[in-house]
Amino acid sequence: MQEMIKVAVDAMGGDNAPAEVIKGVINAVTLRQDIKVYLVGHQDAVKEELAKHSYNGTQIEVIHAEEVIENAEPPVMAIRRKKQSSIVVGMNMVKEGKADAFISAGSSGAVLVGGQVIVGRIKGIERPPLAPLIPTEKGVSLLIDCGANVDARASHLVQFAKMGSIYMEYVMGVKRPKVAIVNIGAEEEKGNALVKETFPLLKNCPDINFVGSIEARDIPKGDADVIVCEAFVGNVVLKLYEGLSSTLMGVIKKGITGSFKSKIGALLVKPSLKNTLKAFDATEYGGAPLLGLNGLVVKTHGSAKAKEITNSVIQCVTFKEQEINEKIRRNIAVSPAEEE
C-alpha cells in the first residue's frame, strides 16, 4: 500500500474559515487518494461544516483545538500562550511527525513565529524565508524572502537563493531556474551595502543559475524564476504587487463602464478579461511556503478561497514526494555560508 501524505490544515484561519477551508480540503482528497488531511479547529464548527459534504471519511480527521489566534494578537505572545490554538496544535503535529505539513490562512505573524519556534529550522539553516509565488507575464516567480526577519545578512540571502532554486526546480518543475537579486540597476557595482556584499557570493555559487541583478521594473516580465531579496524589500514588492493590481483593476473597471457605449463594450470583453486575469493570479499555485523548517509550513492568503486551499494541499504533496527538505539538508545545510 502506498504511503499516505499527511497534511494538517488550520480549519479556523483566514476570512473564509471554516467553510472555504473545508471545501478546499474535500476537493483535494477527492483529487488524490494518497492524502490524509487533519482538520485542526474547534470540532463543533468543523464537524457541522463537514456534514454538509460527502467525502471519503478515512481521508479526513478532525483534530480539536479549543482556541484561535486572531490577526491582531502579538504573534510571539500568542504562540506562547495559546497552546490550544489551531496554529499551535497543527504545528506541534508537524514537529512530532504526525503530519508532514501544516497549512494556515490565519495570522501571518503567528505562522512565521510558530514555524521557527515550534516546527524549528533544519540544522545549518540560518533563517527560514517565506517565499510566495508572484504572477508574471511568463507564469510565476518565487519571491524569497517576504518574511518577518528584516535586516538580513549576505549569508542568509545565499541560502534563500539555494532553497528557492530547489523549490522552483522540484516543486514547480522549472529546469535550472534563473536566480536574480533585486537591485536598483543592472550593473554589479550598483546597490546598497547588502546587495554589493551578496552579489559576488551568488556569482560564485556553483549550485545555482545566477543571472545577476533584476530591477523591480522587470520582475513582472518574469525575467527570473527565483527573486532574492531581504524581507523588507520582499514585503514591499509583494504588497505593492497586490495593491497596485487591485487598484488598476478598479480604475479600469470604473473607466470602461463610464459611458453607455463602453458599458456595452465592457459586457463583451468581460469573459476574456476574466480568463486573462485568472492567469495573472498566483493563488492558482497554492500558498507561500516557509522554507528551511523540519517539515513544511504553508501560509495562504487570509482571503483564501477553496481553490487556494486545494492547491496548497497538492503543493504539500509535491513537496514531500520530491523530498525537498532532504535536498535542502544535503545541499545547503552543509554549505560554507553557515560556517561564517
Place this chain on the structure above:
Amino acid sequence: MQEMIKVAVDAMGGDNAPAEVIKGVINAVTLRQDIKVYLVGHQDAVKEELAKHSYNGTQIEVIHAEEVIENAEPPVMAIRRKKQSSIVVGMNMVKEGKADAFISAGSSGAVLVGGQVIVGRIKGIERPPLAPLIPTEKGVSLLIDCGANVDARASHLVQFAKMGSIYMEYVMGVKRPKVAIVNIGAEEEKGNALVKETFPLLKNCPDINFVGSIEARDIPKGDADVIVCEAFVGNVVLKLYEGLSSTLMGVIKKGITGSFKSKIGALLVKPSLKNTLKAFDATEYGGAPLLGLNGLVVKTHGSAKAKEITNSVIQCVTFKEQEINEKIRRNIAVSPAEEE
C-alpha cells in the same frame, strides 16, 4: 516689468531628443510669457529643430554644448570629464545663477551626481533626494527618496519628510500633506532598524503631518501625500509601479482582443479606457525634482514626450514662485537633525 523665470533645458537628453524636448519647450513658452528657456545642446541640431516651429524668439535661447553624456557612461566619470556636455553646461548655469532650474531627460546617474557636485546642496541639507510623483486612486503622491544614495540614516529621512511636505504643500497645493513612512506593518514596533529609528523622530516632528506607517499595498490608494523611504526601497517601489502597470496593461490588452466578440468590445471600451489610464499617469504633473539643492534640478523620464517637458517647465516656475528653496533653508537647514 515682471521678472522672467529662467529655465535651462537639456535639449539632447532622453529617447525623444531633441524633437519632443523642443516641442515641449515651445508649448511652455507659449503658455506663459514670463518664462525664458535656455536650450542646452548641440547648436546645429537644436537650431534645425527650432526652425520647424514658430515661437517668440525672445523667450528661447540656444546655449551650445558640444558633448552628450550617454546613459551607459559611469556618472561620476562622465560629469568630471565631459565639461562640454549638455548636462554639465546646463547645471553650471544654475550654479552661476544664470538659470533658476535645469531639466533633463538624460542619464539619471549623471543628473543625480551633477546635482550634488555641480549645483551643490543647500547648507545643512545632508542629502538631496529625488522625489518623483506617482499616480494613485486619489491623484498623486510624492515618493521620496528614489535617488542614488542608498543606505540612508534616520536624520536623512526626517529631512526628506520635511522637504517633501513643503513641495507637496506649495508646489502641488495639498493642504497639510499627510506624511507616511514605508513599512511592513502598520504598528510602530514593526520595521527594519532604519524605520524603527526614524518612526519616533517623525512622530515628534512638529513641522509635518505625520500619519504613521504605510504598507506598500496602500500606496496606490493614495493614503499618504508624502511617502518617505530610503532610496533602495523607493527605487523598488517606483520601478515596480512602472513595470507592473505596463505588464498589466499588456496582459489586459491581449486578453480583451483575444476573441472576435471581445475584439468588438475592446473597440467600444478603448476611448474610456484611454482617458482613465491618462488620469493614472504621473507624467501629467512633470518630472521628478532633486530637492535640497542650490537651485532646482528636474529629472524627467528618459521616454519623456513634449507634454512631460512642458509640465516640467511649468513645475519649475511654480517652484521658483513659491520660493521652495527659501522655505527649505528656513525650515530644514537649521533643524536639529543636521546637528546629530
